[in-house]
Amino acid sequence: ETGVTQTPRHLVMGMTNKKSLKCEQHLGHNAMYWYKQSAKKPLELMFVYSLEERVENNSVPSRFSPECPNSSHLFLHLHTLQPEDSALYLCASSQGFQGTNEKLFFGSGTQLSVL
Amino acid sequence: AQKITQTQPGMFVQEKEAVTLDCTYDTSDQSYGLFWYKQPSSGEMIFLIYQGSYDEQNATEGRYSLNFQKARKSANLVISASQLGDSAMYFCAMREASGNTPLVFGKGTRLSVIA
Numbered sequence: 001e002t003g004v005t006q007t008p009r010h011l012v013m014g015m016t017n018k019k020s021l022k023c024e025q026h027l028g029h030n031a032m033y034w035y036k037q038s039a040k041k042p043l044e045l046m047f048v049y050s051l052e053e054r055v056e057n058n059s060v061p062s063r064f065s066p067e068c069p070n071s072s073h074l075f076l077h078l079h080t081l082q083p084e085d086s087a088l089y090l091c092a093s094s095q096g097f098q099g100t101n102e103k104l105f106f107g108s109g110t111q112l113s114v115l
Numbered sequence: 116a117q118k119i120t121q122t123q124p125g126m127f128v129q130e131k132e133a134v135t136l137d138c139t140y141d142t143s144d145q146s147y148g149l150f151w152y153k154q155p156s157s158g159e160m161i162f163l164i165y166q167g168s169y170d171e172q173n174a175t176e177g178r179y180s181l182n183f184q185k186a187r188k189s190a191n192l193v194i195s196a197s198q199l200g201d202s203a204m205y206f207c208a209m210r211e212a213s214g215n216t217p218l219v220f221g222k223g224t225r226l227s228v229i230a
Contacts, residue, residue, distance in 0.1 A: 033217060042119070043206070043220040056217070088158060097217075100148035100210045101167060104218055106160035 003027045006091050006107035013081065014115055021076040021110045023091030031097040032074040033104065034066060037088040049074060050097035081114045088112070118142065119207050119221035127227050128197045135182070136192040136224045138207030144168075146212035149190040151181065154204040154223070163205075166190060197228045 004025045013019050025032065034046040048056035049068040063085075065077040074091055088111050092104040120139045128134035140149065151163040166174045166181045174181040182191040194201055204225050208218040 040222070042222050045217060045219075048217055090158075090160060092160070094217075100146055100212050101165060102148075102210060102217075103150070103162050103165065104160075105162070106152075109158040111158070 003105050004091060004093055004107035006089075006110050008110060009108065010111045010113075012113045012115065013078065015081060015083070017078075017081075019078045021078070021089055021091075021112075023074040023076075023107055025072055025074075025091075025093040025105070027093055027095075027105060029093035029095050029105070030071055031094045031102075032068060032071070033092040033094075034074065034076050035090040035092065037090055037109070039087075043090065047076075048097070055097065078112075081112075083114050086112055086114045117221075118219045119209055121207055121221035121224050123224045124222075125225045125227070127229055128194075130199060130228055130230050131196055133193060133195045134197055134226065136194070136205050136207075136226065138190045138192065138221060140188050140190060140207070140209050142188075142209065142211050144211040144213050148210045149181070149183070150208040150210070150218065151179070151190075151192045152206045152208060152220075153201075154206065156203070160206070164192070194226075199228050199230060202226060202228045 007022045031050045036044045046060045047066040067075040088109045090109045091107045094102045147168045149166045152160045164176045164179045166183045178195045180193045204223045206223045207221045
């Protein structure tokens with residue numbers, strides 16, 4: 001079992017659909033992250049949760065709504081997305097949130113296609 | 116301004132040869148951490164190596180070493196004895212001590228190992 005598990009691996013949705021991405025970490029970490037990876041662009045940080053509280057929200061459109069019910073689970077709720085939202089969405093976790101040596105552990109991502 | 120610059124979109128290397136992937140960074144912090152991640156076609160980001168800004172020696176992890184030149188703000192990854200399984204995207208990332216900024220990534224370099 002990998003440390004960070006994301007489901008589904010692939011998702012195709014229409015612009016009017018509502019769907020959710022799920023992330024679960026089995027590492028006992030206290031911080032969890034959502035990153036967006038689009039073609040030919042650096043990974044973009046979307047949201048950070050530390051001890052289940054959101055500490056970072058990088059001006060992400062409201063059609064993306066995160067939820068962190070406990071330190072092991074992180075969701076990204078999707079609503080009325082646009083085709084430009086098609087990307088690989090990566091979840092990550094780390095032991096803590098502060099510290100320059102905090103390693104992030106990533107899941108395999110959800111490849112999202114918006115039609 | 117970009118915090119992390121990876122100038123090589125793609126690199127080729129012969130199997131069993133060494134290869135250097137370039138990374139330069141921009142920060143005014145004295146304390147920061149530098150990371151390299153590997154992303155194979157499966158999508159998962161795999162941590163490879165870490166270098167702290169105060170570390171006097173270059174980091175090494177098996178076949179990976181980090182050529183850290185602080186004055187040049189350079190943190191190149193050296194892979195020795197390349198293997199076919201090393202073919203992947205490689206990302207350089209930095210975490211600064213100031214603020215609450217988690218890892219910031221470069222655009223990546225695609226490495227192809229040729230038999």
